[in-house]
Amino acid sequence: GENVEQHPSTLSVQEGDSAVIKCTYSDSASNYFPWYKQELGKGPQLIIDIRSNVGEKKDQRIAVTLNKTAKHFSLHITETQPEDSAVYFCAAKTSYDKVIFGPGTSLSVIP
Amino acid sequence: DAGVIQSPRHEVTEMGQEVTLRCKPISGHNSLFWYRQTMMRGLELLIYFNNNVPIDDSGMPEDRFSAKMPNASFSTLKIQPSEPRDSAVYFCASSLGSGGYEQYFGPGTRLTVT
Numbered sequence: 001g002e003n004v005e006q007h008p009s010t011l012s013v014q015e016g017d018s019a020v021i022k023c024t025y026s027d028s029a030s031n032y033f034p035w036y037k038q039e040l041g042k043g044p045q046l047i048i049d050i051r052s053n054v055g056e057k058k059d060q061r062i063a064v065t066l067n068k069t070a071k072h073f074s075l076h077i078t079e080t081q082p083e084d085s086a087v088y089f090c091a092a093k094t095s096y097d098k099v100i101f102g103p104g105t106s107l108s109v110i111p
Numbered sequence: 112d113a114g115v116i117q118s119p120r121h122e123v124t125e126m127g128q129e130v131t132l133r134c135k136p137i138s139g140h141n142s143l144f145w146y147r148q149t150m151m152r153g154l155e156l157l158i159y160f161n162n163n164v165p166i167d168d169s170g171m172p173e174d175r176f177s178a179k180m181p182n183a184s185f186s187t188l189k190i191q192p193s194e195p196r197d198s199a200v201y202f203c204a205s206s207l208g209s210g211g212y213e214q215y216f217g218p219g220t221r222l223t224v225t
Contacts, residue, residue, distance in 0.1 A: 034212075041218075043204075043219050044154070046215065049213065089154065093212070096167070097159070097166070097211045098211065101154040103153050104153065
């Protein structure tokens with residue numbers, strides 16, 4: 001079945017450094033790729049998304065890139081801050097509208 | 112906007128009891144999703160409604176689970192009878208339009224079945 005893989009599972013960076021999280025997907029018909037941030041005790045929060053007709057999208061310190069040929073996409077966070085510490089999930093929407101989530105990356109930003 | 116509202120936030124019950132989780136989607140959203148989150152299996156889609164109609168329930172684990180959406184502002188997820196392996200955090204999410212785009216999640220219900 002459809003699958004989304006995500007790496008790394010944990011990531012620790014110094015405040016001010018950049019963080020990169022990478023995901024791959026299996027369904028070549030996927031056309032929508034959201035990223036969610038989940039803080040402890042809360043529901044996932046949509047932070048950025050990209051559609052398959054776009055290669056890159058940026059929103060302030062967050063950017064996402066998509067390589068449809070290789071079936072992978074990445075989240076880039078620049079100038080990290082302690083409040084960026086959370087679990088980040090990538091996801092891919094399949095051809096029949098089901099959103100499959102990756103296993104998550106626990107990001108720690110060290111002050 | 113109040114966002115997606117879920118109740119209760121925490122539920123502790125004994126094996127064999129019936130459990131009902133409730134969700135109020137964001138006003139104006141016409142798609143609603145129920146997810147389950149566990150350490151072992153991550154975030155899994157259980158069922159997806161569009162305009163109050165179940166579209167995809169392939170993620171519902173077994174007949175013990177049922178979901179309803181009687182109107183655009185309310186949905187329930189029921190487990191009867193509950194089992195310890197049902198312990199998880201259950202999230203409701205809603206989105207505008209169909210297709211699963213831009214889903215907004217509620218705070219979740221943490222269910223513990225002893």
